Amino acid sequence: MSSSSKRRIIMRNRATLIEALERYRRKFLKQEKAERYFSERVLMAWVFHDNLLEGRTFRPEEIQIALRHQDQQLPSYLRPLLEDVRRYEQAIEMTCVWAQEGLSSFNLSNLQELHRHLMFHEPQEGARLRRNSPVHRDYQQVICNHRQVSTRLQQFFIEALNFNIQTDDVLSYAAHLHHQLMHIYPYRRQPGALARLFTNQFLIMHGYPPIILASHERGTYYEALAAHNCASLAQLFYQAAWRYLDSIDSEQVVKKKLSFSTPHQQAQIG
Incomplete structure (x- = not known):
């Protein structure tokens, strides 16, 4: 196959993906905000893959039991593990709730709150900007000098709010933001999980599905x-978007109310 033919296939596939994403977005935005939730299956995949990317392993059945609050099905020594699953689910829910609040919730304050939530086991590290330039054992990207973190974060949020849904490729833009946030590397702990969750807040905020990297x-x-x-990161995002669109139910968004809600909303659930 010639290189020009390969380019045409890539462009056609990307065009098809963009069309599919726009169909998803139209359907998503037509729904009432109270109905924009993700299925248990999506949440299970999100928790499973996002944590395994960081070297944390939860078995699918453990995730399901945790999401259903059926702790009695497992030995008591596994209860802390189930709490960790639910804590990550809550982090997902936080970003989903903020996404529905719109552009005003894509801000530094929520990034800090999300990091504090992720750092439950090390509260002293929560939202504490790094004071040096460490080399992470897994993440090998170049990171900015620690003295530049605050300024770079300000620029990051300005750039995120400059996204134009009419002219910008949303997945490429999201990949760029993710790449930038990992270059800024604001906190020493949980940098990848934080960046992926916040990137998905950006996508959901604009009506698009989350990117769940395998x-x-x-x-x-x-x-x-x-x-x-x-x-290269954008290519991974394209592949993840295809997987998501291929796997979701025909409803696309779902049935399971999230626990990150007001007491009044919780009373209406079930």
Whole structure:
């Protein structure tokens, strides 16, 4: 196959993906905000893969039991593990709730709150900007000098709010933001989980599905982060978007109310 033919196939596939994403977005935005939730299946995949990318392993059945609050099905020594699953689910829910609040909730204050939530076991590290330039054992990308973190974060949020849904490729833009946030590397702990969750807040905020990177792509993901631009990361995002659209139910968004809600909303659930 000639290189020009390959380029045409890539462009056609990307065009098809963009059309599919726009159909998803139209359907998503037509729904009432109270109905924009993700299925148990999506949440299970999200928790499973996002944690495995960081080297944390939860078995699918453990995740399901945790999401259903059926702790009695497992030995008591596994209860802390189930709490960790639910804590990550709550982090997902936090970003989903903020996404529905719109652009005003994509801000530094919520990034800090999300990091404090992720750092439950090390509260002293929560939202504490790094004071040096460490070399992470997995993440090998170049990171900015620690003295530049605050300024770079301000620029990051300005750039995120400049997204134009009419002219910008949302997945490429999201990949660029993710790449930038990992270059800023604001906190020493949980940088990848934080960046992926916040990137998905950006996508959901604009009506698009979350990007759930497959755990077997871990090495490719780290290599993409270390690249000098976001092109390789954008390719991973395209592949993840295809997988998501191929796997979701015909309803696309779902049935399971999330626990991150007001007491009044909780009373209406079930």
